[in-house]
Amino acid sequence: MGRVVVFVPADRGQPGTLRPMDEPPVMLRPRLLAAGWSDGELRRRRRSGELVAVGRGGYLPATDPRLVEAAAAHALRIESGEPLRADDSVVSHVSAAVVHGLPVWNLPLDRVHRTRDRRTGGRRTPTAHLHAAPLDAGEVTEVGGRLVTTVARTLADIGRTAGFEQVVVLADAALHRRLVDPEALQQALLRAAGWRGVPAARRALEFADHRAESVGESRSRVAIARAGLPVPHLQREVSSGQVWLGRVDFAWPGVVGEFDGRVKYGKYLRPGQDPGDAVFAEKQREDRIRDEGLRVVRWIWDELRRFGEVSERLRRALAGGR
Template identity: 55%
Template sequence: MQRESPALVVRPGLLAAGFTDEELKRWRAQGRLVTVRPGVYVRATDTGPDHPAARHGLAIRAAVQQLAPGAVMSHVSAAVLHGLPLWAAPLDRVHVTRNRRSGGRRSRYLHLHAAALEPDEVVLVAGIAVTSVARTIADLARFLPFEPAVVPADAALHRGLVTRAALADAVERSSNRRGNTAARRVVAFADGRSESPGESRSRVALQRAGLPAPVLQYVIRSADGTAIARVDFGWPKLRTVGEFDGLVKYGRLLQPGQVPAEVVVEEKRREDAIRDEDLRVRRWGWDDLDHFEPVAGRLRLAFDAS
């Protein structure tokens, strides 16, 4: 069951109820109130969100109560509201964009961007003004390094929230903006066939290692055309397939009444069936993505054996 977001408590409301700033200060020191941003708190008795994106969502709700009209949630904050996955993206500040030429600034809790916003680049999510998915991905592609920007771009395409043409248009609408060269790289590389952040990061790692581009979601078939398995990455001419093993992946494979050990056994049988088709299987996980050269070496050996 999804945990409900804690109720926000705002200073003006507490003062209107007869409490004093001295009491609020004491409650914060005692841990009875937890500051989300100045003047906005949650009660310590409330169960707070336990995921960075959920905590950022709470910060967004707090910011909305204090921002003047015209502020549009953008960048990582828009990604959180659209439900897009983020990896290695800073969530310490709420990001908003105002439709003006200048006046951008950063504070401890807020990153204000000043940039042109077209009417079709703003949508409502749960009553909050947010940049559209296409504009959000374009902004992230300008703002984040390549790999962290690819993760939400792949997810947006995979979920059918945006098209590649819409992403390209979102970038080219402001063709002279800083970071557009990097944004074009992200859009050109993004691929909706990637089904998870781990697969997106794997594609980046494979490219950086100088390995051939794989076929994504490659379907392995027997001689009579029967589908045997679908793998994350395939190099059919090199008789090699690759699988990213994320723990969440095995959780998705669990059927009602199954235990993890049964899934592992089934996965072993699946891999045996793949090997029976004269295919070499190479696997890697989250830890390998930060130091990918050993995996790249094993893949090169597999390619050389073809």
């Protein structure tokens, strides 16, 4: 079984880490039977909660931490196989995004997706979706010994079926990590010309920006656009004379916008520091920015769901208010 690397969110869809998923491997039924286990023993251990079934004939101890995170659990189901797997198919759609290590924020992970190069023959069950669609050799790559659709094809596929905000989160991350470039995305859209959902995919992928550095920043970009606010500059450097004050998430003339995700404070941690030190460092940074006459507007995760209050604060700041 190949080495799979997945994106593991830290909390509530916040940016997490990439980590290998190859230890310990999923325990597959044929190997367990060969090692002396019986089907009866497997059933008893599942009923008692000691083992959890993962995919088709795969098991893990219930204490395995990968079962807690949706993306990590999905990667395990890919690893263990699924009922609709076909020899001529490759991992695709949101499952490919998981394998590529992209943040699958707010995307359904109930089904493992695969695609094969056929015009017909797609099938779907509660746990798997086998797509039948044209698939060129150049749209397939290998990740950890597993065949998956390329990042460009993956984003085009998800872009045709998922919401605008979810697609922007994925595309921003892919561009920021240099897993894909805008030209490759355009080519993927051209190859899908005429397919259902391509206009929606084009809108989301053309909105994507490599400068967004987190799920929260990508969602903020969407919220700012939906509120009808002016387009901000991203990752703007702020200086006072020759003194560098820092880099801000969003900037307009005279106004700074900062998405205040808890992961942000990790940027300021030095060896031996604790999170309180990081918060204090951020407060000092903001004070220096305000001293330059810039108005600072902050928002947090919960406010992304009800951005109206934030947009009003930004409008007042842009109009010169406090």
